[in-house]
Amino acid sequence: MTEAEQKIRVLIAKPGLDGHDRGAKVVARALRDAGFEVIYTGLRQTPEQVAETALQEDVDVVGLSILSGAHMRLFPEIMKLLKERKMKDVLVIAGGIIPEDDVKPLKKLGIKAIFGPGTPTGEIVEFIRKHTK
Amino acid sequence: MTPDTTDLVKQLLKGNRRAAARLMTLAESLSPEAHSAIKQLYPHTGKAHIIGITGPPGSGKSTLVDKLIEQFRNQKLKVGVVAVDPSSPFTGGALLGDRIRMNRFASDHDVFIRSMGSRGSLGGLAWATHDIVHILDALGKDIILVETVGAGQAEVDIIQLAETVVLLSVPGLGDDIQTIKAGIMEIGNVFTINKSDLDGADRRYVEIQSALNLGQETKGWQPPIIKVVATTGEGVEELTKAIQDHHSYLVESGEIAQNREQRCSAQLETIVEHSFIRKLFTDPEEQTLFQELVKEVNSRKTDPYTAAEKLILHLIKTPKK
Numbered sequence A: 001m002t003e004a005e006q007k008i009r010v011l012i013a014k015p016g017l018d019g020h021d022r023g024a025k026v027v028a029r030a031l032r033d034a035g036f037e038v039i040y041t042g043l044r045q046t047p048e049q050v051a052e053t054a055l056q057e058d059v060d061v062v063g064l065s066i067l068s069g070a071h072m073r074l075f076p077e078i079m080k081l082l083k084e085r086k087m088k089d090v091l092v093i094a095g096g097i098i099p100e101d102d103v104k105p106l107k108k109l110g111i112k113a114i115f116g117p118g119t120p121t122g123e124i125v126e127f128i129r130k131h132t133k
Numbered sequence B: 001m002t003p004d005t006t007d008l009v010k011q012l013l014k015g016n017r018r019a020a021a022r023l024m025t026l027a028e029s030l031s032p033e034a035h036s037a038i039k040q041l042y043p044h045t046g047k048a049h050i051i052g053i054t055g056p057p058g059s060g061k062s063t064l065v066d067k068l069i070e071q072f073r074n075q076k077l078k079v080g081v082v083a084v085d086p087s088s089p090f091t092g093g094a095l096l097g098d099r100i101r102m103n104r105f106a107s108d109h110d111v112f113i114r115s116m117g118s119r120g121s122l123g124g125l126a127w128a129t130h131d132i133v134h135i136l137d138a139l140g141k142d143i144i145l146v147e148t149v150g151a152g153q154a155e156v157d158i159i160q161l162a163e164t165v166v167l168l169s170v171p172g173l174g175d176d177i178q179t180i181k182a183g184i185m186e187i188g189n190v191f192t193i194n195k196s197d198l199d200g201a202d203r204r205y206v207e208i209q210s211a212l213n214l215g216q217e218t219k220g221w222q223p224p225i226i227k228v229v230a231t232t233g234e235g236v237e238e239l240t241k242a243i244q245d246h247h248s249y250l251v252e253s254g255e256i257a258q259n260r261e262q263r264c265s266a267q268l269e270t271i272v273e274h275s276f277i278r279k280l281f282t283d284p285e286e287q288t289l290f291q292e293l294v295k296e297v298n299s300r301k302t303d304p305y306t307a308a309e310k311l312i313l314h315l316i317k318t319p320k321k
């Protein structure tokens, strides 16, 4: 029988212009296998598209994946647009290539965790479970 | 924290997208708040043209939905989309990827796209799909496109929801006879052959045409067959016209009233069925009685029909908590 359930919904988004999404796909599949509903939007999302998708899909988590080095420009923009949409409860995490020096300012923006390349997916699953609902 | 549904509905009716999204989540969690919300917004529904897009996995449904959104937006119509992808029966998880094809509309505020996992619906249309369509309707969408998971029961179930069903097929799917047997043909109002850039589209056309001629009377709506290439947009204008022609036909012939009544009836039936079964399996008192009766049936103290009558009577008599 269909039972009332609160599923954790996660948006995996790839803002920016870099052309690889292998890492993002691996994470998306791992999260699906952990029982989450994963909305996967593919490459080259603008901050506006990421924020609006997060709103329409009413996700609990936004996972941003980036390799292009444009995170210091794109992430603050995304955080601003999410705030404008009153998505203050959403858990934002990031993954990809992000230099150590940028971690602190990004966390200050409200990005709760940053996972470097090669992070075991189980660690991400655990983090999401612990920090939602 | 229980969200204030009255407030959410109020905001929804003002066109607030966040309220719409929150209500959809409630609907998907099958919570009592969701039912209360639907009760409040239902009087504001019934305006949208609901279009089902169905067809086998990978036949290009999402790509086509993207092109249809474009056509309707050119007409300045507001568009809602519900895109259903299968959930894993083992983990309950789902990878919802239909949006990838529709990204260019992600920041158009007059387009609202919602992805859903089919969850526990046994291959049928996800249970909350009806409610999500009602929410989009109340949000003020003129057109609501519902992309089903391309498999079996979901394809048939779509007629409980959509006024116009667009049935997709693609060249080279050899098992056309299966399609006819499975009773899928009857549900289509507009037949579409997507991927017509590939070999075999003409053959597919003839196959569908002869299948239609087999079963159809010549009165009323004649389902057209339209060849499209969703990736390039070829034929999509013609398809859009056919979809809108079907709607005009329903309105002008008066069939729309009958059509809607049938859909209300189907939905009511489903809700009653679900409510009974839910109560039976969630209420501890009902559970106890159920288990007792199972034992009695097994020991031949009673029979399954008498037991079922007892359960139904008990379900009706126990006051709602």
Ligand SMILES: Nc1nc2c(ncn2[C@@H]2O[C@H](COP(=O)(O)OP(=O)(O)OP(=O)(O)O)[C@@H](O)[C@H]2O)c(=O)[nH]1
Residues within 6 Å of the ligand: B056, B057, B058, B059, B060, B061, B062, B063, B064, B098, B101, B149, B150, B194, B195, B196, B197, B198, B228, B229, B230, B231, B232
């Ligand atoms: N050659 C060709 N390929 C197409 C056409 N339309 C879609 N495709 C391709 O078919 C593949 C599947 O397209 P989707 O739109 O995701 O199909 P779908 O039916 O939504 O798939 P599911 O939701 O997974 O069942 C993609 O690679 C598309 O690019 C077409 O008209 N011609």
Ligand SMILES: [Mg+2]
Residues within 6 Å of the ligand: B061, B062, B063, B097, B098, B147
């Ligand atoms: Mg699709």
